[in-house]
Amino acid sequence: MRTRLFIDGQFQEAASGEIFPTRDPARLTEIAHISRAGLEDVDRALAAARHAFDHGPWPRMSPAERAELLRAIADRLESHPDLAELEARDSGGTIRRISVMDVPWAVGTFRAFADLAEHTPEEVDLPFDERAPGRHVVRREPIGVCAGIIPWNFPLLMAAWKVAPAIAAGNTLVLKPACMTPLTALELADVAHRAGLPPGVLNVIPGPGEVVGEALASSPLVDKVAFTGSTAVGRRIMELASPTVKPVLLELGGKSANIVLDDADLDVAAGAVLWAAFIHAGQACEAGTRVLVQRSIFEELTQLLVERAAALRFGDPLDPDSDLGPLASRDRAKHVAAYVAIGVGEVGPPICGGAHPDGLPEGLDREAFYLPTIFKDVDNRARIAQEEIFGPVITVTAFDTDDEAVALANDTIYGLAAGVQSGDVGRARAIARRLQAGTVWINDWHAFDLRAPFGGYKQSGIGRELGRWGFESYQQLKHIGENPALEQASHPPLAVLGNAV
Numbered sequence: 001m002r003t004r005l006f007i008d009g010q011f012q013e014a015a016s017g018e019i020f021p022t023r024d025p026a027r028l029t030e031i032a033h034i035s036r037a038g039l040e041d042v043d044r045a046l047a048a049a050r051h052a053f054d055h056g057p058w059p060r061m062s063p064a065e066r067a068e069l070l071r072a073i074a075d076r077l078e079s080h081p082d083l084a085e086l087e088a089r090d091s092g093g094t095i096r097r098i099s100v101m102d103v104p105w106a107v108g109t110f111r112a113f114a115d116l117a118e119h120t121p122e123e124v125d126l127p128f129d130e131r132a133p134g135r136h137v138v139r140r141e142p143i144g145v146c147a148g149i150i151p152w153n154f155p156l157l158m159a160a161w162k163v164a165p166a167i168a169a170g171n172t173l174v175l176k177p178a179c180m181t182p183l184t185a186l187e188l189a190d191v192a193h194r195a196g197l198p199p200g201v202l203n204v205i206p207g208p209g210e211v212v213g214e215a216l217a218s219s220p221l222v223d224k225v226a227f228t229g230s231t232a233v234g235r236r237i238m239e240l241a242s243p244t245v246k247p248v249l250l251e252l253g254g255k256s257a258n259i260v261l262d263d264a265d266l267d268v269a270a271g272a273v274l275w276a277a278f279i280h281a282g283q284a285c286e287a288g289t290r291v292l293v294q295r296s297i298f299e300e301l302t303q304l305l306v307e308r309a310a311a312l313r314f315g316d317p318l319d320p321d322s323d324l325g326p327l328a329s330r331d332r333a334k335h336v337a338a339y340v341a342i343g344v345g346e347v348g349p350p351i352c353g354g355a356h357p358d359g360l361p362e363g364l365d366r367e368a369f370y371l372p373t374i375f376k377d378v379d380n381r382a383r384i385a386q387e388e389i390f391g392p393v394i395t396v397t398a399f400d401t402d403d404e405a406v407a408l409a410n411d412t413i414y415g416l417a418a419g420v421q422s423g424d425v426g427r428a429r430a431i432a433r434r435l436q437a438g439t440v441w442i443n444d445w446h447a448f449d450l451r452a453p454f455g456g457y458k459q460s461g462i463g464r465e466l467g468r469w470g471f472e473s474y475q476q477l478k479h480i481g482e483n484p485a486l487e488q489a490s491h492p493p494l495a496v497l498g499n500a501v
């Protein structure tokens with residue numbers, strides 16, 4: 001398979017002619033060769049997006065017309081025959097999860113933002129107030145050209161979360177997917193144009209973050225930058241956006257605490273802990289990686305976690321029976337192994353995992369797979385409890401009181417998500433309100449509602465995606481104040497200043 005950059009409504013070669021391979025991480029085989037974007041391509045993509053915003057039809061269409069097109073994109077994604085498989089092969093995610101979560105949620109994202117575009121009034125007329133006589137209208141307008149930069153863990157969903165709100169609000173966009181996983185973002189651009197999106201509204205240019213990402217974040221032609229990725233790169237994006245005072249939307253890393261209270265059903269709680277932590281081999285920003293367990297159930301729950309983790313089935317991501325696939329690359333598995341070595345130094349050997357799995361089906365690359373790994377009795381200040389590992393590794397820490405659980409949960413630079421597993425909803429809600437996290441799940445995890453905001457407290461980010469909060473972040477506000485003088489003779493224009501001078 002050979003694919004190119006998507007600029008101004010068509011696939012185009014990179015100016016340099018360079019190409020790079022993308023691999024199926026489960027087998028290490030190359031699945032596609034892709035044009036590698038460089039600075040000249042950034043310029044071309046930005047010129048296309050700029051032209052589409054400044055002169056094209058998209059920002060000038062009515063919200064209802066834009067909504068109709070978003071729904072057409074959603075329909076095409078939903079009936080796309082190969083999208084789930086393409087995503088599973090490129091990212092190593094299991095086809096089961098991608099078919100029931102990633103693809104339907106990407107489709108739902110376009111539908112949700114179509115609804116918001118249609119139902120959010122473009123103009124609000126403020127009620128008359130004699131302290132500010134006249135007519136005061138607040139308009140919502142698109143921001144302009146947006147840049148979206150996304151990671152490799154959920155490539156299609158992350159692309160949908162950047163593209164749908166930006167274009168629903170009338171902006172144009174240049175999207176830079178991660179080089180490891182560019183295929184479904186390019187496919188999305190093609191689908192959108194076949195559905196009728198005007199050229200230049202959505203441009204997709206895979207290329208190195210240090211070149212393409214930095215150029216987008218710093219360009220004076222970009223009016224807003226939306227970034228999902230690590231906190232370290234998020235800090236860099238803020239720096240690069242600062243000279244041109246661009247608004248930034250940052251969705252960054254996490255080290256989310258999952259609190260298990262002594263009144264929880266242990267079987268259900270054990271399931272919730274594994275689901276929270278090990279989805280996509282732990283490569284989820286909102287994964288529940290710090291498990292805090294009340295002391296009276298600590299030993300029993302830990303034992304259950306080990307037994308249940310051992311029962312998870314590794315396999316080919318394309319096999320619907322696989323619970324877990326590989327990490328996104330061999331390098332990611334090496335990165336996880338390095339953190340496990342740090343953990344061994346800090347707290348001793350893990351109580352399970354800590355190695356590549358045996359007995360994988362023929363043809364799979366064992367070096368890319370890694371066993372669910374559990375470290376017990378971990379001090380919350382240990383590096384493995386504080387640093388984002390982004391793999392199938394959890395720490396388990398005991399606590400005595402609810403106050404202590406809250407203090408431990410909040411003792412991190414991150415604040416993306418958290419969870420409380422409990423049989424007493426009132427107690428769980430009281431704890432949820434005290435947790436410094438953008439999302440808190442009670443007796444659940446990864447339960448997204450596309451109408452609810454998603455984003456982080458503290459160093460997990462700035463701003464929110466999804467819901468009306470996400471939609472509004474792609475709009476800017478304009479106040480049009482009409483002097484009433486022409487209508488009301490009693491109220492002359494610039495009355496105060498006029499008298500003063």
Ligand code: NAD
Pocket residue numbers: 149150151152153154176177178179207208209210212213214217228229230231233234236237250251252253254284285286388390416460461
């Ligand atoms: P990353 O920060 O290394 O890269 C993310 C994207 O930024 C990629 O497209 C990359 O090419 C680009 N990039 C890298 N360096 C850049 C630079 N100097 N300037 C501009 N762009 C640059 O992250 P990753 O390893 O791809 O993804 C994993 C990280 O993403 C984790 O920290 C995870 O928590 C985070 N994440 C967060 C969310 C969220 O919604 N909060 C969702 C998914 C992933």
